[in-house]
Amino acid sequence: MISQQSLFSEEILYLNKNPNHKKIIQNANVKYNDENPSCGDSITIFAKVDKTKNILEEISWDGKGCAISQASAELLCEEVSGKKIKEVMKIDSKKITEILGLELGVVRIKCAMLPIAVLKKGIIKTFYNTNGGGKYEK
Amino acid sequence: MSNSKLKKDFPIAGKTHYLDSAAMALKPRQVIESVKKFMEESSVNVNRGLYTIAEKATEIFESSRENTAKFIGAKPEEIIHTSGTTMGINALAYSLQPKIKKGDIVLTTEMEHHSNLVPWQELCNRTGATLKIIPVKNFVLDTENFGAMLKNAKIFSCTHISNAIGSINPIKELFKKAKDSGTITILDAAQSVPHTKINVKKIGCDALVFSGHKIMAPTGIGILYVSKEHEEEIDPFFYGGKMINSVELKKSSWTSPPNKFEAGTPNIEGAVGLKSAIDYIKKTGIEEIENHVGKISRKIREELSKIPEVKIQQEENPKSSIISFTIKGVHPHDAASILNEHNICVRAGHHCAMPLMKNIGVIGTIRASTYMYNDTEDVNALVNGVNDCIKLFGVKK
Numbered sequence: 001m002i003s004q005q006s007l008f009s010e011e012i013l014y015l016n017k018n019p020n021h022k023k024i025i026q027n028a029n030v031k032y033n034d035e036n037p038s039c040g041d042s043i044t045i046f047a048k049v050d051k052t053k054n055i056l057e058e059i060s061w062d063g064k065g066c067a068i069s070q071a072s073a074e075l076l077c078e079e080v081s082g083k084k085i086k087e088v089m090k091i092d093s094k095k096i097t098e099i100l101g102l103e104l105g106v107v108r109i110k111c112a113m114l115p116i117a118v119l120k121k122g123i124i125k126t127f128y129n130t131n132g133g134g135k136y137e138k
Numbered sequence: 139m140s141n142s143k144l145k146k147d148f149p150i151a152g153k154t155h156y157l158d159s160a161a162m163a164l165k166p167r168q169v170i171e172s173v174k175k176f177m178e179e180s181s182v183n184v185n186r187g188l189y190t191i192a193e194k195a196t197e198i199f200e201s202s203r204e205n206t207a208k209f210i211g212a213k214p215e216e217i218i219h220t221s222g223t224t225m226g227i228n229a230l231a232y233s234l235q236p237k238i239k240k241g242d243i244v245l246t247t248e249m250e251h252h253s254n255l256v257p258w259q260e261l262c263n264r265t266g267a268t269l270k271i272i273p274v275k276n277f278v279l280d281t282e283n284f285g286a287m288l289k290n291a292k293i294f295s296c297t298h299i300s301n302a303i304g305s306i307n308p309i310k311e312l313f314k315k316a317k318d319s320g321t322i323t324i325l326d327a328a329q330s331v332p333h334t335k336i337n338v339k340k341i342g343c344d345a346l347v348f349s350g351h352k353i354m355a356p357t358g359i360g361i362l363y364v365s366k367e368h369e370e371e372i373d374p375f376f377y378g379g380k381m382i383n384s385v386e387l388k389k390s391s392w393t394s395p396p397n398k399f400e401a402g403t404p405n406i407e408g409a410v411g412l413k414s415a416i417d418y419i420k421k422t423g424i425e426e427i428e429n430h431v432g433k434i435s436r437k438i439r440e441e442l443s444k445i446p447e448v449k450i451q452q453e454e455n456p457k458s459s460i461i462s463f464t465i466k467g468v469h470p471h472d473a474a475s476i477l478n479e480h481n482i483c484v485r486a487g488h489h490c491a492m493p494l495m496k497n498i499g500v501i502g503t504i505r506a507s508t509y510m511y512n513d514t515e516d517v518n519a520l521v522n523g524v525n526d527c528i529k530l531f532g533v534k535k
């Protein structure tokens with residue numbers, strides 16, 4: 001009846017079954033976990049940041065959750081690895097839905113945003129020593 | 139009860155497989171029309187104007203109260219209009235506060251909707267009382283220590299039917315014991331009123347709450363029943379116009395119940411819709427509705443049980459309108475999204491019952507829930523949808 005694009009494209013399903021970045025980076029200097037209380041999704045992000053060059057050198061994730069949050073974590077890792085921190089902090093919901101190639105409603109967008117939110121909070125907490133609520137400034 | 143004829147009364151039921159009535163019931167045209175008619179013909183304030191339309195509006199509003207009273211075996215003055223179950227419970231938590239002191243026990247269960255847990259946590263924080271929780275074991279209340287738990291219990295608030303796992307609690311038995319030990323009994327009837335015959339006197343509750351929107355009325359209207367003996371002695375929880383006897387600059391006195399508890403302009407359209415919704419239930423027959431809902435829910439459980447990847451997360455032989463389940467390898471939210479692509483509406487997640495989900499060891503479940511307008515087409519659609527979830531995501535058992 002209500003026609004719509006499927007959320008579960010082959011790519012999303014593939015990423016769920018074959019996550020490349022789902023692992024622990026032992027010597028990460030950013031390690032942060034957060035969850036989405038409404039669905040119990042939980043994501044931990046591990047990242048190695050070069051503080052002098054302000055570059056995110058390596059990133060991985062671990063956790064459990066729905067297909068959208070897991071696929072988003074995978075694609076985020078691909079997107080940000082090697083990027084300048086300043087660029088990473090600019091990633092917003094528009095960018096995330098673009099990377100995922102999905103149109104997401106108000107509920108599912110929270111799933112998609114969990115990994116980037118965790119990464120940003122982790123960076124802020126580690127290098128700027130606030131609770132992640134603060135505004136990022138270079 | 140002719141289900142196919144009845145389905146035509148519900149504009150949304152014909153457009154989708156609506157299996158989320160535990161969250162909110164669909165509205166029949168009769169309810170929609172009654173509210174429209176009231177707004178066109180009589181929408182002026184109640185209990186104030188002396189002109190004819192105002193008297194008419196007051197009459198309609200009060201007739202809704204009488205209708206609700208009859209529906210649950212109460213007296214009209216015991217029926218207080220609220221905005222819903224949540225407001226009713228919070229109202230009680232404030233109104234009963236003067237009766238609660240440090241060292242008293244407030245008793246509830248591990249099976250509650252957050253709205254029947256958090257207000258009691260907060261009451262205990264305000265008063266120094268202790269919150270005790272009846273545990274859940276294998277999806278049912280473990281009442282082994284209930285007798286001991288009642289010692290010093292001033293309040294016992296319990297759900298009739300769990301919104302998350304559909305367990306039906308032996309409420310009469312529990313309330314009898316509680317009342318015998320002098321405990322005030324409160325029933326969260328949000329999930330039972332839509333399809334269970336309720337009589338407050340037979341149940342033995344001192345207070346009962348439910349939401350209009352779960353029985354086909356508009357949102358923003360709900361009912362708080364408080365038995366006459368308690369109503370007289372408890373304080374109002376809300377102050378303003380309509381609830382006063384006399385007002386001086388520095389002090390005031392209250393009018394008698396139920397108006398004592400209804401400060402301000404009430405949700406009149408809501409009450410009109412509620413009356414019409416209850417009339418619709420009466421016309422259809424509450425026993426017929428209960429039978430139909432029981433039958434169709436059983437059918438869903440039977441069909442889902444045949445799928446090896448599905449686990450029904452419920453007590454043995456569940457009888458309620460709620461079907462709570464998980465699918466191996468499929469996150470409940472993904473299942474709900476896939477079902478949505480099949481034009482099926484279900485709820486997925488923790489169902490505002492996080493402690494209960496922890497108890498049964500899941501992050502959430504998929505919940506289908508039925509009402510009078512559901513039929514075998516909805517059952518078949520759901521089963522197909524669930525099979526599709528497994529095809530897309532599932533891990534073979």
Ligand SMILES: Cc1ncc(COP(=O)(O)O)c(C=O)c1O
Binds near residue numbers: 223254349
């Ligand atoms: C058992 C139970 N209690 C309380 C509530 C809260 O009702 P409302 O949100 O209408 O206040 C619900 C609604 O989901 C419920 O199912």
